[in-house]
Amino acid sequence: MAKVIFSSELQLLTGEDHAMVSATNYRDLVAELLSRYENLSEGEIMKMAVAIDGVVIPDPLLESVSSSSEVHFLYRISGG
Amino acid sequence: MAKTHVTTSINGEATEFLCEPNETLLAVLRNELQLTGTKEGCGSGDCGACSVTMNGRLVCSCLVLGVEAEGAEIGTVEGISNKENLHVIQEKFLEHAALQCGICTPGLIVSTKALLEENPDPTEEEIRYYLAGNLCRCTGYDKIIRAVMDSAVVMRGDA
Amino acid sequence: MSEAREYKYIGQRTIRPDGFDKVTGRADFGADLSLPGMIWGKILRSPHAHARINKIDTSKAEAHPDVMAVVTHQDFPAVTAGGFAVGEGQVDFKDLSKNVLADDKVLYHGHPIAAIAAKTEAAAEAALSLIDVDFEVLKPVLDIAEAMKPDAPLLHADLFTQGLAEQPEKASNIASRMELKKGDIEAGFAAAEVIVERDFSTPTVHQGYIEPHATTVRYEADGQSMVWCSTQGHFDVRAIISTLLSMDLSKLKVIASEIGGGFGAKTTVYLEPVALMLSKKSGRPVKMAMTREEVFRASGPGSATRSRVKIGARKDGTITAMKAELNYAAGAFKGSPMAPGCMTAFTPYDVENMYVEGYDVVVNKPKAAAYRAPGAPQAEFAAEMVINELADELGIDPIEFRLQNAAKEGTQTIYGPKLKVVGLVECLEAAKNSPQYKQALAENQGRGLASGFWFNIGGQSSVVINMKPDGTGTIIEGSPDIGGSRASMQMMAAEELGIDISRLTPVVADTEHIAYSATTGGSRTTFATGMAVIEAAQDVVRQLKERAAAVWNVTAEQVEWEDGVATNVASGEKLSATEICQSAEKTGGQVSGRANINARGAGPSFAVHLCDVEVDKETGKTDVVRYTAIQDAGKAIHPSYVEGQYQGGAAQGIGWALNEEYIYSEDGVMENAGFLDYRIPLSSDLPMIETVIVEVPNSFHPFGVRGVGETGIIPPLAAVATAVSDAIGVHMGDLPCSPPKVLKAIQDAS
Numbered sequence: 010m011a012k013v014i015f016s017s018e019l020q021l022l023t024g025e026d027h028a029m030v031s032a033t034n035y036r037d038l039v040a041e042l043l044s045r046y047e048n049l050s051e052g053e054i055m056k057m058a059v060a061i062d063g064v065v066i067p068d069p070l071l072e073s074v075s076s077s078s079e080v081h082f083l084y085r086i087s088g089g
Numbered sequence: 090m091a092k093t094h095v096t097t098s099i100n101g102e103a104t105e106f107l108c109e110p111n112e113t114l115l116a117v118l119r120n121e122l123q124l125t126g127t128k129e130g131c132g133s134g135d136c137g138a139c140s141v142t143m144n145g146r147l148v149c150s151c152l153v154l155g156v157e158a159e160g161a162e163i164g165t166v167e168g169i170s171n172k173e174n175l176h177v178i179q180e181k182f183l184e185h186a187a188l189q190c191g192i193c194t195p196g197l198i199v200s201t202k203a204l205l206e207e208n209p210d211p212t213e214e215e216i217r218y219y220l221a222g223n224l225c226r227c228t229g230y231d232k233i234i235r236a237v238m239d240s241a242v243v244m245r246g247d248a
Numbered sequence: 249m250s251e252a253r254e255y256k257y258i259g260q261r262t263i264r265p266d267g268f269d270k271v272t273g274r275a276d277f278g279a280d281l282s283l284p285g286m287i288w289g290k291i292l293r294s295p296h297a298h299a300r301i302n303k304i305d306t307s308k309a310e311a312h313p314d315v316m317a318v319v320t321h322q323d324f325p326a327v328t329a330g331g332f333a334v335g336e337g338q339v340d341f342k343d344l345s346k347n348v349l350a351d352d353k354v355l356y357h358g359h360p361i362a363a364i365a366a367k368t369e370a371a372a373e374a375a376l377s378l379i380d381v382d383f384e385v386l387k388p389v390l391d392i393a394e395a396m397k398p399d400a401p402l403l404h405a406d407l408f409t410q411g412l413a414e415q416p417e418k419a420s421n422i423a424s425r426m427e428l429k430k431g432d433i434e435a436g437f438a439a440a441e442v443i444v445e446r447d448f449s450t451p452t453v454h455q456g457y458i459e460p461h462a463t464t465v466r467y468e469a470d471g472q473s474m475v476w477c478s479t480q481g482h483f484d485v486r487a488i489i490s491t492l493l494s495m496d497l498s499k500l501k502v503i504a505s506e507i508g509g510g511f512g513a514k515t516t517v518y519l520e521p522v523a524l525m526l527s528k529k530s531g532r533p534v535k536m537a538m539t540r541e542e543v544f545r546a547s548g549p550g551s552a553t554r555s556r557v558k559i560g561a562r563k564d565g566t567i568t569a570m571k572a573e574l575n576y577a578a579g580a581f582k583g584s585p586m587a588p589g590c591m592t593a594f595t596p597y598d599v600e601n602m603y604v605e606g607y608d609v610v611v612n613k614p615k616a617a618a619y620r621a622p623g624a625p626q627a628e629f630a631a632e633m634v635i636n637e638l639a640d641e642l643g644i645d646p647i648e649f650r651l652q653n654a655a656k657e658g659t660q661t662i663y664g665p666k667l668k669v670v671g672l673v674e675c676l677e678a679a680k681n682s683p684q685y686k687q688a689l690a691e692n693q694g695r696g697l698a699s700g701f702w703f704n705i706g707g708q709s710s711v712v713i714n715m716k717p718d719g720t721g722t723i724i725e726g727s728p729d730i731g732g733s734r735a736s737m738q739m740m741a742a743e744e745l746g747i748d749i750s751r752l753t754p755v756v757a758d759t760e761h762i763a764y765s766a767t768t769g770g771s772r773t774t775f776a777t778g779m780a781v782i783e784a785a786q787d788v789v790r791q792l793k794e795r796a797a798a799v800w801n802v803t804a805e806q807v808e809w810e811d812g813v814a815t816n817v818a819s820g821e822k823l824s825a826t827e828i829c830q831s832a833e834k835t836g837g838q839v840s841g842r843a844n845i846n847a848r849g850a851g852p853s854f855a856v857h858l859c860d861v862e863v864d865k866e867t868g869k870t871d872v873v874r875y876t877a878i879q880d881a882g883k884a885i886h887p888s889y890v891e892g893q894y895q896g897g898a899a900q901g902i903g904w905a906l907n908e909e910y911i912y913s914e915d916g917v918m919e920n921a922g923f924l925d926y927r928i929p930l931s932s933d934l935p936m937i938e939t940v941i942v943e944v945p946n947s948f949h950p951f952g953v954r955g956v957g958e959t960g961i962i963p964p965l966a967a968v969a970t971a972v973s974d975a976i977g978v979h980m981g982d983l984p985c986s987p988p989k990v991l992k993a994i995q996d997a998s
Binding site for chain 3: 014016017018021060062063064065066067068079081082083084086087088089
């Protein structure tokens with residue numbers, strides 16, 4: 010199962026610092042998280058960037074997630 | 090206010106224009122004559138982006154009135170190269186990558202030409218103080234100074 | 249990527265393709281476009297830092313014969329849309345709309361209130377005095393600590409702190425709180441044998457681009473309106489205007505002029521929607537350009553900060569705990585770069601226990617804009633100062649101390665993922681081996697060293713390469729070129745196509761001629777748009793091979809491509825790119841390559857800077873006498889422009905450390921709104937800036953590119969302040985280290 014690590018912002022909504030999720034792609038993973046945490050909204054997740062196994066993906070959708078993957082939601086960096 | 094008729098020479102070309110008595114030479118160049126190579130960065134003589142020569146003397150055109158150009162010889166960045174080739178200073182700025190955004194470049198090229206006409210063999214320190222009136226926010230000046238030193242070598246015929 | 253690949257163009261110091269126009273004055277910047285029938289717009293700005301607007305009376309102005317249009321906030325449609333990622337982060341459209349023209353309150357001195365268009369600039373300026381505004385003046389709050397107090401004057405009655413465990417009931421100037429944790433911070437400090445804790449402050453600063461904001465627009469009621477402006481991202485300007493003015497994207501064409509510096513502050517809009525509204529009301533094209541004073545008072549600034557950093561280590565030099573509280577002034581509206589500040593502060597270190605808390609605070613100053621590695625210079629300044637002091641207390645060389653604790657591949661960051669391959673250790677080794685580090689200091693001199701980290705980003709880029717019948721090509725991209733990126737696009741395409749750079753013309757197209765491309769920012773352009781250029785070039789090569797195959801009546805697999813020439817593997821026949829393009833009409837029409845990507849895998853760039861200063865102890869004036877900037881580029885496509893980014897970042901950071909600051913009167917008026925008094929570094933202020941390009945390739949880019957634009961402004965703050973502290977023997981934690989402040993520190997110490 011993929012390990013999802015929540016940022017402090019998301020922890021306020023999930024009440025946990027991480028979750029183990031069984032999903033093979035990003036979309037299914039988000040669907041699973043939304044069904045698991047009622048305070049979590051899709052808008053909240055869309056606001057953030059995601060890193061799957063250390064690679065920051067600006068606008069993910071169908072990226073594959075493996076059973077050993079680490080998934081981080083993080084603040085979306087823009088720069089100057 | 091009636092406009093004033095001014096007869097002048099710009100880059101060696103006889104030029105006439107009408108301007109308000111309080112209009113700057115910079116505004117005349119840019120808005121009346123469409124010579125937009127001369128840039129405005131501050132309007133207060135602090136940044137040098139509007140550097141031009143007036144009767145051979147380096148000035149900030151934002152601090153000169155259009156009417157003061159009467160009978161004068163004005164030199165702008167548009168007159169630096171001849172029709173076929175870039176001036177050595179322009180070539181050296183490109184070779185040394187002495188510009189990033191390029192907004193300060195026209196002023197710096199005009200100032201550099203004035204410097205090297207006054208002092209063909211300046212030290213690094215002399216260059217740094219002469220060009221202290223030309224602000225550049227992108228480069229940290231390093232490559233500009235090198236381009237000027239290299240231009241001086243070529244213009245003296247040492248190279 | 250192929251390590252052994254030998255490059256023909258990459259790594260050369262070519263002449264930039266836009267160079268001729270830039271040195272002859274032909275390049276057209278924001279203020280350089282005039283249109284037939286064009287009139288001028290000017291803005292009436294608030295004379296108060298904080299006031300309620302009871303009434304705006306524009307009737308006298310409207311009646312004046314010179315005036316052709318007047319607009320206020322009331323002319324804009326109500327904005328309900330939410331956020332949008334641009335510049336330093338999320339832009340709130342409602343806030344942006346109120347920043348462009350104030351609604352019921354003015355929140356800083358210089359806040360736009362109304363705009364007038366008239367036949368000449370002078371007439372528009374003169375007519376501003378005909379607008380009557382009835383203000384109820386309120387007490388301003390300028391300092392972060394003051395603004396955070398519960399009884400502080402409130403800027404927004406509807407601003408409630410985000411990021412708290414419980415929803416607050418009272419409005420506050422604290423817009424949001426962020427907390428990042430790693431390990432057990434208490435246990436970390438318990439394990440420490442030496443602890444250093446310090447307070448720091450940095451002032452409001454300006455990006456200081458030499459070109460003021462400027463735009464020329466033409467509104468078309470039935471057709472497509474045109475906006476010409478100096479921007480880092482014309483596609484995002486289009487998106488912002490379409491939201492603020494409720495216009496369809498298809499009714500707007502935005503053209504990015506040449507841009508005279510931006511450094512993050514040209515990622516948003518100030519004049520453009522106002523000018524378009526003036527054009528709509530007057531039926532004429534409108535030009536607007538800020539004065540330098542307006543640029544200072546109402547655009548840009550980089551956030552002021554107040555922070556506290558505490559770091560503990562064992563005597564053997566192992567850091568056990570790092571803790572920070574970072575408070576950022578957002579200016580009039582929420583959205584300082586507090587979050588990236590929190591994320592970057594300690595990232596150069598591989599330490600088990602970390603805790604960072606950040607606050608985004610509104611104050612009566614102009615809304616902060618992104619500024620080169622937004623948020624990071626302020627945060628890493630505080631962290632690096634404490635690192636240097638701790639190294640000193642431990643009696644360990646500051647480079648060795650950093651090497652011992654350096655972040656590397658696999659280091660768990662505080663903000664999320666583990667780091668991939670990064671080049672911090674290589675930068676530190678280069679610093680250790682630099683001539684400057686081996687040079688002894690003279691009397692009254694001091695030395696400082698600091699490291700810096702910035703993420704870099706990827707994102708969307710679109711590129712089309714059109715081959716012409718003579719075998720030359722045009723590279724059409726959508727990323728405004730702010731420092732020479734067209735040169736690197738040309739080189740990357742030439743490398744991939746195998747044809748000479750002189751045969752390729754890069755063009756930054758307007759929003760109608762290329763698909764969406766994200767704003768130039770986040771050090772993304774050479775990385776992300778470069779990836780799109782490479783992919784589009786590969787698309788061209790694939791097609792050229794197919795065309796050659798068609799000529800030879802073989803399959804494309806039987807054709808090889810090298811140095812711009814197709815070879816028929818079976819027969820040995822050859823066809824050059826030029827020959828294939830010359831007969832393109834016979835093989836299916838002209839050849840165009842294309843790539844539309846959303847680039848991922850941006851590689852962080854680490855830097856280490858070394859600064860030697862000499863302080864005049866009688867005047868407090870500091871001279872930088874030697875400076876070395878070392879940074880990991882991944883791969884330098886054009887080394888001269890990479891060095892230029894390092895040198896420019898260093899110079900900007902030196903200015904921030906030594907001189908630059910907004911000086912405010914008690915009633916919130918900036919007192920130094922000009923280049924004479926807001927002193928950015930002059931050529932006579934700086935030495936040559938030595939550079940070392942470290943190349944630890946980013947495996948996600950075909951040539952190994954990381955971004956290089958931003959990291960270079962991070963280390964100078966602590967490198968310079970540490971050097972000054974070292975020279976005078978007094979800790980300098982409040983920037984800038986300006987002569988009066990340094991002199992006072994010397995006098996207080998003696």
